[in-house]
Amino acid sequence: QDLSQDALPPEKMQQLLHELELQNEELRRTQHELECSRARYFSLYDLAPIGYLTLNEEGLILEANLTIATQLGMPRGALLKQPLTRFILPGDQDIYYLQRKQCLESDAPQAWEMRMMSVDGYTFWAYLQATPQQNGEHWITLNNITKRKQAEEALAQKRQQLEDINRSLETRISAAVVEMHTKDDMLIQQGRLAAMGEMISNIAHQWRQPLNNLGLIVQDLRLSYELGEMTVEEMDQSVAKAMGVILYMSSTIDDFRNFFSYEKEPRGFTVNQVVSRALNFVSPALKCSGISVELDEQPDISALGNPNEYLQALLNILNNAKDVLIECKTDDPLISIRIFRDNDRSIVTIRDNGGGIKEDILPKIFDPYFTTKGLGNGTGIGLYMSKAIIEKNMAGRLSAYNAGGGAEFRIEI
Structure with missing residues (x-):
């Protein structure tokens, strides 16, 4: 009687069975999803x-995926319960122990590179990242970086080769620069010797007329003395003329001596004065060749440098112009100079105006x-x-171009 009183009505019983069936269905669905999720996880993991692996506190492998296997x-x-040190090269064991110790002590992730070896003897570089867990375990990711290391080594070798090449080039360039400077010095020395030859020629032109005048004065003195026509006043006049010629020749010697003196330090100088000196040197030779000179100048044009070197550059250009005009046999040969x-x-x-x-x-x-003159x-x-x-x-500029029926050289300082 009691059981009949506690029994559920059929309708209630049917409702409970239906709810239980729904719960079982939900449980089966959840279980299926869990199995699928677990399968996906293990697929991703393996x-x-x-590589993924888990180490215990003793450094033994607890879990490993297929990649690291x-x-x-x-x-x-077969990897399980194996110490990871079995697969680390002896020379890199200290690196592993140090990094694992730091990971344990700091309770913070650590990352490092070291060399490892498979059971068949294949050696490779690995990049490891270890993350400590609260239970003393370590989750470790392992990436084979051998190709990267090989590329880095190849790059380092190429860099070393480039550095060696650069050092070799620097040595060769330095030697070439020294050789070039030596050649430049030799060329300049040859140029100075050539300039000395020009100067000797100019001295001959400068002194020919004064020496001729001096000879005439001496001859006149002797003739007047022999004829008894020489007075004291005439003697004094002849001596004064002779001394004037000698003083002129002495001044030209000073000019030539100054031409070959070189100053190391640059200084300010007046361009007009240097051009005037250059014309004094070459004017006798120009006159002998029938070459006229026109000078158009602004006053007191100054420059900074070595005036004697500047003079030498001017003389080279003037002598070159003289030679061209003589060679071309130009009618009314003319050299025009402007200073501004x-x-x-x-x-x-x-x-x-030599063409x-x-x-x-x-x-x-x-x-x-390079020369266009004959041998x-x-x-x-x-x-x-x-x-x-x-x-x-x-630090100036020297250029040349054709203008006005001839060649024009332009010096800028």
Whole structure:
């Protein structure tokens, strides 16, 4: 009677059975999803491109995925309970112990690189990241970085090769620069010797007329003495004339001596004065060749540098113009010189009317040993040395071009 009283009505019983069936269905569905999720997790874990493993406090492998098993050359099951140190090269064991100790003490993730070896002897570089867990275990990811290391080593070798090449190039360049400077010094020395030859020629022109005058004075003195026509006043006049000629020749000696004295330190000088000195040197030779000179100058044009080197550059250009005019046999040969200032630069232009320079050789006229004169008539050094003096020694510019029926050289300082 009691049981009949406690029994559920059929309708209630049916409802409970239905609810139980729904719960079972939900449980089965959840279980299926869990199994699927677990399968996906293990697929991702096992087939990941990097190795995963778990170490216990003693450093033994508790879990490992298929990737790391493949890298170490052992079945996954055989890896379990194996010490990771078995697969670390002896030379890198200290690295592993140090990093693992730091991971334990700091309770913070650590990352490092070391060399490992599979059971079949294959050695590879590995990049490991260890994350400590509260239970004393370590989760470790392992990535094979052998190709990266090989690339780094190859890059380092290439870099070393480049450094070796650079050092070799620096040595060769330094040697080439020294050789070039030596050649430049030799060229300049040859140019100076050539300039000395020009100076000797100029001395001959400068002294020929005064020596002739001095000879006439001496002859006149002797003749007047023999004829008994020499008075004291005439004697004094003749002596004064002779002394004047001697003093003139002495002054030219000073000019020539100063020409060959070189100052190391640059100083300010007046361009007009240096041009005047240059014309004094070459004017006798120009007159002998029937060459006229026109000078158009602004007063007191100044520049900074070595005035004697500047003079030598001018003389090279003037002598070159003289030789061209003589060779071309130009009617009414003329050298025109202008001295002026353009902004903050002093300008000297020297132009002849000798027909100009052929366009195909114009770019070569400043090259060493280049000359258009016949064999034995030119060294090809003068214009090269002039350009070196103006541009290298005085930070100026020397250029040449054709203008006004001839060649014009422009010196800017």
